[in-house]
Amino acid sequence: MTDTNTLEAEHRAETGKSYNRRLRRNDQVPVVVYGGGKDPQNYSLVQNKVFHYFEDKNNLTNIVTLKCGDQEEKVVIREIHRHPSKTFLLHIDFQRVDENKAMKFLVPFNFVGGKDSPAVKVGGGLLSHKMLGVPVKCLAKDLPENISVDLSNMEKEMSVHLSDIKVPEGVEIISLKRGKSGDLAVVIAS
Numbered sequence: 072m073t074d075t076n077t078l079e080a081e082h083r084a085e086t087g088k089s090y091n092r093r094l095r096r097n098d099q100v101p102v103v104v105y106g107g108g109k110d111p112q113n114y115s116l117v118q119n120k121v122f123h124y125f126e127d128k129n130n131l132t133n134i135v136t137l138k139c140g141d142q143e144e145k146v147v148i149r150e151i152h153r154h155p156s157k158t159f160l161l162h163i164d165f166q167r168v169d170e171n172k173a174m175k176f177l178v179p180f181n182f183v184g185g186k187d188s189p190a191v192k193v194g195g196g197l198l199s200h201k202m203l204g205v206p207v208k209c210l211a212k213d214l215p216e217n218i219s220v221d222l223s224n225m226e227k228e229m230s231v232h233l234s235d236i237k238v239p240e241g242v243e244i245i246s247l248k249r250g251k252s253g254d255l256a257v258v259i260a261s
Contacts, residue, residue, distance in 0.1 A: 077136040077143075078121060080114040091162070100160045104137065104146055107167030114139060122160055125151065132178055134168055134211055145211070147176065168211045175245065176214055179204040180257065184223025190260035196227050199259045205233065206245045213241035222258060230259040 080102065083094070091101045098118040105111040114137065125148075137144045146165035154161055168174065180203060190196040205218065220236055233244050234254045246253035 076133050077138055078116055078124065080116055080137050080139045082139050083113045083115050086113055095159070095161070100163060102137075102163045102165060104144060104165045104167060107169055109167065112144075116163070118159055121163070122158070125160075132176060132214060132216055134214065135165070137165065145170070147174070147211070147214075170211055173208050173210055175206055175208050177204050178207050178215055178242075179217045181217040181219045182222055182258070183219060184221050185225075185258075187223045188225040188260070190225045190227045190229065196260050198222060198225065199261060200257070201259060202255065202257045205236075205257075207238065207242050208245050209242040213239065215239050215242060218242075220257060225258070225260045227260055230256045232256055 081099075083090075083101070094101050094115050095118075099115040100118050100121055102114040102116055103111055104114065132147075135146050135148070137146050145168040147168055148163065149166045150164040152161040152163070153159070166174075180200075182200065185191065185198050188198065191198060207218075215238075218236060218238055220231060222231065225231065232254045233247055236244070236257065238244060246255060
């Protein structure tokens with residue numbers, strides 16, 4: 072049985088623009104895995120499987136097990152290159168996960184209760200989302216799928232800042248280290 076966060080990869084020895092084009096014509100996506108104190112490794116993934124895997128936005132912050140033969144590496148996405156007009160992936164960059172070292176991740180927000188907030192229901196105002204996600208620092212085991220932001224108590228002319236958001240234990244919002252200048256507005260009710 073394969074884990075839902077496991078992607079089957081093939082090692083590729085060749086690199087370069089023409090080789091990558093051949094891979095894409097054969098429904099493959101070129102992939103590079105780097106970091107973790109090791110040399111970068113080149114792989115390819117099946118286009119259809121990896122495209123459908125990353126359609127679920129929660130999978131963008133998951134730790135993925137990249138399996139190539141009998142070798143497995145835990146990785147996270149650093150960058151996905153998509154075709155500008157067609158529905159396929161051009162290239163993916165992964166970074167190796169070190170289980171014992173805190174890493175930086177971009178975690179999306181999950182906004183709840185916005186329609187029920189007094190600012191919208193009573194005041195007829197609008198909620199303006201200033202941020203859709205936030206860079207955090209944590210161990211891989213503590214990485215949340217998303218960070219929930221409750222907007223149900225927002226009044227007119229109120230705002231929710233990064234310091235108002237509860238994050239899981241072991242997760243640290245990076246910009247809050249800068250003090251007041253890093254305490255950015257996430258949502259503003261106008």
